[in-house]
Amino acid sequence: xxxxxxxxxxxxxxxxxxxxxxxxxxxxxxxxxxxxxxxxxxxxxxxxxxxxxxxxxxxxxxxxxxxxxxxxxxxxxxxxxxxxxxxxxxxxxxxxxxxxxxxxxxxxxxxxxxxxxxxxxxxxxxxxxxxxxxxxxxxxxxxxxxxxxxxxxxxxxxxxxxxxxxxxxxxxxxxxxxxxxxxxxxxxxxxxxxxxxxxxxxxxxxxxxxxxxx
Numbered sequence: 416x417x418x419x420x421x422x423x424x425x426x427x428x429x430x431x432x433x434x435x436x437x438x439x440x441x442x443x444x445x446x447x448x449x450x451x452x453x454x455x456x457x458x459x460x461x462x463x464x465x466x467x468x469x470x471x472x473x474x475x476x477x478x479x480x481x482x483x484x485x486x487x488x489x490x491x492x493x494x495x496x497x498x499x500x501x502x503x504x505x506x507x508x509x510x511x512x513x514x515x516x517x518x519x520x521x522x523x524x525x526x527x528x529x530x531x532x533x534x535x536x537x538x539x540x541x542x543x544x545x546x547x548x549x550x551x552x553x554x555x556x557x558x559x560x561x562x563x564x565x566x567x568x569x570x571x572x573x574x575x576x577x578x579x580x581x582x583x584x585x586x587x588x589x590x591x592x593x594x595x596x597x598x599x600x601x602x603x604x605x606x607x608x609x610x611x612x613x614x615x616x617x618x619x620x621x622x623x624x625x626x627x628x629x
Contacts, residue, residue, distance in 0.1 A: 418494035419505050426483040426506040430513020430530065433520045434475035435460045442468045448523055452618070456525035458560055473529050476514070480533030483510035488583070500587040507534045508596060515604055526604040528564045531597065535571055538590075541581040542574045558619035561608035568601035 435455045439447035443464045448455050450463040457476060461469035487506035491499040511527040511534070536543035550567035554560055575594035579586045602609070611617040 418490050418497040418502060422487045422490050422502050422506045423509045425486055426509035427513040427518070429479050429483045429486075430510035430515075431517035431519045431524075432479065433514070433517045433524055434479075435472045435525060436520055438468050438472050438475075439464050454525055455520070455523065457529055476525070476529035477533035479514065480507065480510055480530040481537050483507065484534055484537050484583070491584075498587065498589075499584040500582075500589055503538060503584055504589060504593040507538065508593070508600070510534070511597070511600060515600075526564070527601065528560075531568070531601060534597075537583060539578070539582050542571060542578055545574060546571050554620065558621075559612065559617050560620060561605050561617060562612060565602055565605050565609070568598040572598040 433455050435447050435457065439445060439450075439460060445463075447460050447463055451459045452462070453459070457469050457473045460472045483506045484503055487502040488499065491497055491502045494502075511530050513524075514527045514530045515524045516522040517524040532543070532547065535546060546567040549570055550563040552563075553566055554563035557563070572591075572594035575591045582590065608617060
């Protein structure tokens with residue numbers, strides 16, 4: 416149990432390092448949460464700060480998920496009586512939770528899409544690539560980042576039921592539960608977007624001037 420708690424704390428702390436806020440303050444002199452959509456994510460950085468800042472933010476947010484999962488694998492090697500699968504799942508969930516509610520930034524974070532992408536690609540590259548391509552296709556067709564993100568999260572949960580190979584550790588049934596928990600977290604983080612999608616007022620990308628998400 417101690418190993419799971421340690422992994423959860425470390426992952427949450429990593430997730431709480433909000434690069435969009437740090438980078439916007441450093442490169443533009445303001446907090447990205449006070450501009451544009453108010454979301455502390457890659458797309459709002461692109462919209463309010465610029466492409467260079469957005470690329471750096473995207474990379475850093477993806478790496479948060481990767482680093483958290485890799486640390487959980489290391490802890491699993493040390494704590495031999497712990498389940499490697501559950502350690503990975505705990506680290507993944509809590510790093511996204513930290514990104515969403517960062518303790519270092521007044522609990523006002525992003526929606527965890529980029530961090531989730533890093534996690535999924537590392538945990539299962541096959542499922543990760545399917546979800547990534549699916550999300551990008553939806554974003555291009557609908558011009559809504561939020562719809563692509565939500566749909567990919569749901570697809571990830573469904574695919575954990577049917578694809579049981581290519582995991583970074585041995586597959587366990589807990590991965591299915593984890594998939595649906597992650598989907599639920601992403602959907603919850605996009606609840607305002609869902610309302611706008613239903614109302615037909617969701618922001619759309621112009622592939623030059625990006626709107627809200629991540």
